[in-house]
Amino acid sequence: MANDLMVPERHEVDGVLVGGPSPTKDEFLDGDYLHHELGEKVIGKFDVAYTDESGLSDLVDSAGDALADQEVMQDKAEMEEFFAELHGGDLATYGFGPTRENLVLGSVDRLLISEELRDDVVTYECPDGHTDRELVDRRSDTPEHTCDECDAEPEEIEREDAIEHLMAIADSRGTETKFISEDFEKGEQLLNAFGGIAGILRYSTGV
Numbered sequence: 001m002a003n004d005l006m007v008p009e010r011h012e013v014d015g016v017l018v019g020g021p022s023p024t025k026d027e028f029l030d031g032d033y034l035h036h037e038l039g040e041k042v043i044g045k046f047d048v049a050y051t052d053e054s055g056l057s058d059l060v061d062s063a064g065d066a067l068a069d070q071e072v073m074q075d076k077a078e079m080e081e082f083f084a085e086l087h088g089g090d091l092a093t094y095g096f097g098p099t100r101e102n103l104v105l106g107s108v109d110r111l112l113i114s115e116e117l118r119d120d121v122v123t124y125e126c127p128d129g130h131t132d133r134e135l136v137d138r139r140s141d142t143p144e145h146t147c148d149e150c151d152a153e154p155e156e157i158e159r160e161d162a163i164e165h166l167m168a169i170a171d172s173r174g175t176e177t178k179f180i181s182e183d184f185e186k187g188e189q190l191l192n193a194f195g196g197i198a199g200i201l202r203y204s205t206g207v
Helices: 002-006 024-030 053-062 064-088 096-105 162-172 185-194
Strands: 016-020 042-047 092-094 108-114 119-125 131-137 155-161 176-180 197-201
Touching: 016 024, 016 053, 024 042, 042 053, 042 064, 053 064, 064 092, 064 108, 064 176, 064 185, 064 197, 092 096, 096 108, 096 131, 096 162, 096 197, 108 162, 108 185, 119 162, 155 162, 162 176, 185 197
Parallel strands: 016 042, 108 176
Antiparallel strands: 092 197, 108 197, 119 131, 119 155
């Protein structure tokens, strides 16, 4: 049943948890039961006394640390790819302005956002019709702003959560959003060095 439901060709699986009384779960994993591609995705095995729905809840509770580690490993893989493109390729974008521009173009494959991002996007419009956007700390008042095009003093027309703003564009362009923990070095760098916003591109745009 597991093979029918979860082999990668039929359904995308990030990981598999195996729980049950000992030694049943060990015999299951040691035996020729799981498709080899599923076996490679086993995150861990855990002692669980029940085999009904309460047992499933116990399994998830018992696997909490393993699931957290798995999530960090996935975050690390995303950031390793980003840094590889940043230093040796041309498929990395970072910072609010360039990443948003690439999102609008539809060139971002994966949007990387720090879990600790706490900023708003302020949208301004000047008397000549130019539109500017600025990223500001959520706890701060809207700062004074001068139009980038004509140096006029624009009017604030909207202030919204930066994550919601970027995700709305990403969703409309078929871009996947990944939230990155800061529980490892490159996760901290995403927040502190790149403003908590970056992306891996589908193709190079020069932005």
